[in-house]
Amino acid sequence: MQKDYKSFTIVDFATDDAFLQHHLNPTRDSQSFWENWLARNPSQVEEWQQAQKLLEAVRLGLEDYTRTFLSKEAEEQLLNRILNTNALYSHGSTGSPAIVSATWGKIFAVAACLLIMLSIGANYFYGKKTEDSRTIYNRHKALLFSSVIEKANTTSQVDSIKLPDGSTVLLYPGSLISYSTEFGKTNRTVSISGRTMLDVVKNPEKPFIVYANELVTRVLGTRFEVEAYEDSKDVVVKVLSGQVSVFKNGTLTTEHKSEAEQAGVVLKQNQQVKFSRQSEEFNKKLVDSPLPVIQNTSQAPSFTYEETSVVSVFEDLEKAYGIDIIYTKSQLETCQLTASLSNEAFKDKLNIICKSIGATYEVVDAYIIIHSSGCKSLQS
Amino acid sequence: MATGKKRYKFTFLFNHLQIVKILNMSYKKEEMLLWEAFQSGDEEAYTQLYRLHVKVMYRYGMSLVSVSEAFVFDCIHDVFTELWIKRERLSVPDNIRYYLLKSLKVRILHLLKRKEQVYVPLTEEDYDNLWDDSSDEIFRMDELFNRQDLINKLVAQLSPRQQEALRLRYVENMDYGEIASMLSVNRQSAQNLVHRAVEKLRSWIPI
Structure with a gap:
C-alpha cells in the first residue's frame, strides 16, 4: 500500500484494489491502514467518501448479475451429475490401491481425463451436450428406434439425403437425422437435431413424423423446414407447400396416440410456427418471404391487370400463395387496379396494390388484413 | 462540527x-x-x-x-x-x-x-471500440425515474469486457492481477478497463 493516494480522484479511489478489497472484504490490516490514512489526510476525506458512494452505485448497477439465481433443485441435479461422472471414472482404481501402483494410478487418471475430454470434445463437435445430459435428440433416437441409421453433416455445406421412401432431406451443417432400419416399412418416423428441410413423398397411409426437440410434426406429403438446434431458444417449423400439424411432445415415449389432445397448431403453406422452449408457446405467423404455391404455370395467375377490381386481385393472391387475406368486399369492390406484378415478391405485390388504392395492410398471425376506407374517387 | x-x-x-x-x-x-x-x-x-x-x-x-x-x-x-x-x-x-x-x-x-468454427472473433480492441460511441442520448433521463433501472441500463451500455471486468472487480472481488489473467490482458489494461468504465458511469450517474 505504498501508493500516493494524495493525488487520488474519486474514480481513482473507487477503482483501487486496496480501497475495494477493504470495502468488499475488510481485514484488520486494511482497517487500520485506512483509519490512519484518513486521519492524516483530512483533505481527502471528501473524495474517499464520494468514492464509497460511487462503489455502491456500481454495485447497484451490477445487481442483475448478483441476483442471477440458481435453484436448489438445479444445484442438486448438477451435483448428482458430477458425482456420477466421478464414480464412473474412479471405478477400478479404488478397488485395490495396494496393487495399483502410484504410477499406474496416474496413468489411469491421465487416460480417464483424456477420455472425458475426447468424448466431450466429440459431442460438442456435433453440436450436442455431454453424455450425462443426454440430449432430447438422443432420447428420441433411443426410444423410437431399435436399430438406427444416423446421418450427420459434419461438413460446412448443405447435404442432401434420400430416405428409403423417396423423400429427400436437406441436412444443414452440424445437423443430424436418424431413422429406424424399418423406415418406410412399418413407419415413416425420423428424429432430427439442427436445421433440415424435408420434401416428403405423399403417402396417406403412413404419415411422416418428425421429432425435433420438444416438437412433433406430422405430415402426409409436403415440403417443410425444421430448425431445432439443441441449444437454441426456439424450435421453428416452416411450411413451403402442403399442410402439417405440429404438436408439443409432452411425454417422450413411444406412444404418440395422445398427440391429438396435446397443444398444437396446423400449418399451411407459407406459414411457420416458432415454439418457445422456455414459455412453451406457439407463435404462428407468415414466413418472411412467401413463395407461390402453384407450380403449374398454366394454372398460376398472370398478375397482370388492367382496370381490374382489386377484389379479384386479392383472390389471385390468395390462390397463388395460399395465404388468407381478410378485407371488406363491399368496400373494395369499386377499387380498380392497373399493374403488372408478375415479378414482384409477395410483400412487394401487396405494397404496390395497397398504395395504389390508398389502403394499408397488417399481418396478424398468419393472415393479411387490409385496412381501407374504400375508393371514393371512383364512386363519385 | x-x-x-x-x-x-x-x-x-x-x-x-x-x-x-x-x-x-x-x-x-x-x-x-x-x-x-x-x-x-x-x-x-x-x-x-x-x-x-x-x-x-x-x-x-x-x-x-x-x-x-x-x-x-x-x-x-x-x-x-x-x-x-x-x-x-x-x-x-x-x-x-x-x-x-x-x-x-x-x-x-x-x-x-x-x-463455432465459423465464428471469427473480433480483436479485443475492435470489440471495445464498438461500444465506445454509445452515447448518452439513448436515454431520456426524465423517463427513468428509478435510479436502479437507470444504473442497470447504463452498465448494460458498457462493452461486454468492461462489464465482465466490473463484475469480477466489484462483485467477485478479484484484484487486477486476477482480472488480467481472466481476460488475458496485462494488469495495467485490466485496471484501465475498469477505470474507464467507472469514469464513464460516473459521468452518467447523478450521484
Missing part, C-alpha cells in the same frame, strides 16, 4: 466491517481445510466446495453465455469432474473462487471454439 459528524460515521462503518472480517477469516481458513481434505479424496469436502462456489460459477458462466444454461451446466460439470480426477496433483490455490472461475472460463472458451 461537520468533521465530528463524519468521524462518527466512519466509526460506525468500521465496527460493522470488523464483524464481517472475522467471519471472512475463519471462512477462508475452513475453505483451505476443505480443499486439502478434498485432495486426499474426501468426497464430502468436495461436495461442500461445490456448494460454496457453484452459485458464483453459475452466475459468472451465465453472464458469459446467457443463451444456454445447459451449456453452462455442462462446463461447471467438466470443471468439477476434472478437479476430482486431478485432485492429487493440484496445489492449494491462493484464492479458490478465482481458481474455479478461471477454470470455468477456460472450459467455456475451449468448448465455444470447438463448437
